[in-house]
Amino acid sequence: MNQFEKSSRIVVRPVESENDFKTYLQIANDSDPHKANTFDDFMARHNNFPEGKFRQRLLLDVEGTPTIAFVVMRNIWQKEDTNFFADISKVGDLSRDECVAVLEHAIKLAKENGALKLNTWNKETATTLNEVLAEYGFTFDQANPESRLDLTQFDSTPFQAKVDYVRSQPWRIISLADLEREDPENYIERYYHGDKELSADIPVPWEMDAPPLENYKKALERDRHSFDTILIVLDGEKIIATTMLFRNKVHPEVFETGLTGVHRDYRRHGIATAIKAINLSRAKELGGKFAYCDNEENNPMLQLNYQLGFETYRRWNSTTKILD
Numbered sequence: 001m002n003q004f005e006k007s008s009r010i011v012v013r014p015v016e017s018e019n020d021f022k023t024y025l026q027i028a029n030d031s032d033p034h035k036a037n038t039f040d041d042f043m044a045r046h047n048n049f050p051e052g053k054f055r056q057r058l059l060l061d062v063e064g065t066p067t068i069a070f071v072v073m074r075n076i077w078q079k080e081d082t083n084f085f086a087d088i089s090k091v092g093d094l095s096r097d098e099c100v101a102v103l104e105h106a107i108k109l110a111k112e113n114g115a116l117k118l119n120t121w122n123k124e125t126a127t128t129l130n131e132v133l134a135e136y137g138f139t140f141d142q143a144n145p146e147s148r149l150d151l152t153q154f155d156s157t158p159f160q161a162k163v164d165y166v167r168s169q170p171w172r173i174i175s176l177a178d179l180e181r182e183d184p185e186n187y188i189e190r191y192y193h194g195d196k197e198l199s200a201d202i203p204v205p206w207e208m209d210a211p212p213l214e215n216y217k218k219a220l221e222r223d224r225h226s227f228d229t230i231l232i233v234l235d236g237e238k239i240i241a242t243t244m245l246f247r248n249k250v251h252p253e254v255f256e257t258g259l260t261g262v263h264r265d266y267r268r269h270g271i272a273t274a275i276k277a278i279n280l281s282r283a284k285e286l287g288g289k290f291a292y293c294d295n296e297e298n299n300p301m302l303q304l305n306y307q308l309g310f311e312t313y314r315r316w317n318s319t320t321k322i323l324d
Contacts, residue, residue: 010097012105015057015069021046024057027069028089029250034292036250041222048218050076050211054084054113060101068094070102072109075119077199079209084115088122088129099132107136111323118323119205124315138319141205145302146294147310151255151284154309159277162270172234173275177227188217191232194239198261203296205318229255229283231275233266240266243275245283245291255283257293260301273304280308 015024022039029036037045049055055073059066068090075085086106088094094102110118120138122129156163167173179187196210210216223230226246233241244258262271283291293310295302 009063010101011061012058012101013061015059020059021057023066024059024069027059027066027091030091031089034248034251034254034290035256036248038249041249044222045219048215050215056109058105060098062098068098068102070106072106072118074113074115075206076211076215077208079207080117082114082116083206084110084113084118086110086118086120088120093126094129094132096128096132099129103132103136107321107323116323117320119318119320121316121318124317130317130319133319133321136321138321141318141320142203143297144294144316144318145297145312146292146314146316147302147305147312149280149291149293149305149308149310151280151288151291154280154284156277156281159273159308163274163277166233166269166271166274169269170235171240173278174232174234175228176230176232179232180227188220189213190237190239191220191242192216194232194242195259198239198242198263199259201261201264202259203299205320225249229279229286230258231279233262233271233275235266239263241271241275243272243279245279247283247286247288253287253289255288255291257291272301273307276304276308 015021021043025037025039025042046057053074053076055071057069057071060068060070068088070086070088072084072086074081075083078085088102090098107118119141120133121144122133124130124143176187176191179191183190192210192213199208199210202208211219223246226244229245229247231243232239241262243260245255246258248254248256260272260276280291291310293305294316295305
């Protein structure tokens with residue numbers, strides 16, 4: 001009997017072999033195609049994990065067929081060491097038996113490795129999973145609508161006045177590629193500290209932190225193909241705003257929005273609107289067809305995205321269980 005066996009029909013097992021990793025990635029890619037990863041990138045990100053932080057990837061087999069890929073880990077973007085995260089991937093909703101097997105395993109694994117809280121984000125349409133999460137004591141934190149923009153129809157003209165105003169100020173709008181050319185020795189470290197400061201205001205149900213600089217550098221280098229669509233606003237040497245669009249390597253016509261943030265001292269100048277409009281136009285020029293973004297439902301950035309033409313097509317719910 002496998003030590004991870006739930007029953008003769010359902011088995012939870014750790015991801016160990018190369019074939020396991022390929023199966024895990026295939027399930028994840030099939031469950032969310034616009035976020036698909038190449039195997040090389042997936043493995044690079046897997047191996048670029050801060051030393052000493054807990055993480056285990058797992059597969060759930062039903063009658064010998066892998067149906068679910070999930071990971072239990074210390075979330076490296078959370079400041080508190082005892083806050084863990086479970087990410088669950090499957091095409092379609094989980095069955096009740098699958099939910100129970102995944103949650104019991106995730107809760108046990110998290111507790112055994114020092115977690116006091118376990119957080120998970122799942123689609124609002126995953127009805128059975130959300131019902132079982134509630135039964136297991138997971139409580140609602142927040143909802144994040146995910147929205148999509150048809151870049152082929154994007155028109156920046158309505159936002160040109162704000163673009164002109166921001167460009168008229170004593171600030172510079174440059175790309176991360178430009179920053180690298182200007183400061184090849186220090187550009188990632190500078191961007192790391194700017195990103196860390198601007199990320200502090202992201203509305204999430206925990207206190208934000210950043211991974212160690214070494215891991216951040218390696219991760220950002222893997223996104224070099226997106227440096228032209230990571231924009232920065234500088235006031236002198238200070239990073240006062242940024243907006244990120246990451247081009248998908250599997251589907252290069254798709255862009256995923258990362259952070260858009262403006263320093264608190266520079267808000268109410270239309271900076272976010274201007275740089276997002278510039279960046280979306282740039283993505284369109286590069287052959288982009290769709291841009292995706294998710295925001296907390298009360299975040300003003302969501303309303304800005306709607307103004308830019310994004311339309312919500314699904315919602316994610318964050319739930320957390322206090323582990324006793």
